[in-house]
Amino acid sequence: MELALWILTIIWIAGIPVGVFAFVHAAVQRADAFTAVDKLNKLAWLAITAVAALVLIFATLGPFTIIWIAGLIASLVYIVDVRPKLKEVQGRSW
Template sequence: MASAPLFYDDVARLISFAVWVVSLIVQAVALIHCVTQRGDGFQAIGTLPKGAWLAILAICFLLTLLGVGGGAIGIFGLIGVAAALIYLLDVRPGLRDLSDGKGFW
């Protein structure tokens, strides 16, 4: 009976760490992609400017890395993952279509 709480704590800590690492990877991929894009492409697809995306992604990445607000499952970690996913699933395909010359319109 005494080993059950210890085992639970270890598993919970391991899952929390895994979620934190995956969260940082997703946010880092979005941030690196944003840094490497041209600024005029963001205006062409009708989204926030590059500077705004850089600020949002960098601040959220930093706050998640430092564990502010509860780490990856805290408020800043969840906002960071949401912002990174919005960037990767909405803005990135638009920039890719724009650079391919095919366009999305």
């Protein structure tokens, strides 16, 4: 069981910059780009990624594990699904 705890801890620590990156990226994008790629609007993605980043930063392992996993998944959905489409529409490199 100790190995599982170490793995979860590593994923949690690695997830913190992922959540912060997702929020910062959503914050600097144009609002019309979100509707152009047929996704939720900018305010919705800002709220989702902000809550996800806060959860990843402040939730601890134990009873809150499922909450930070949900935060990590929300951040990863933004990075894997929304970010590439925004890059395609705006022509930005990052």
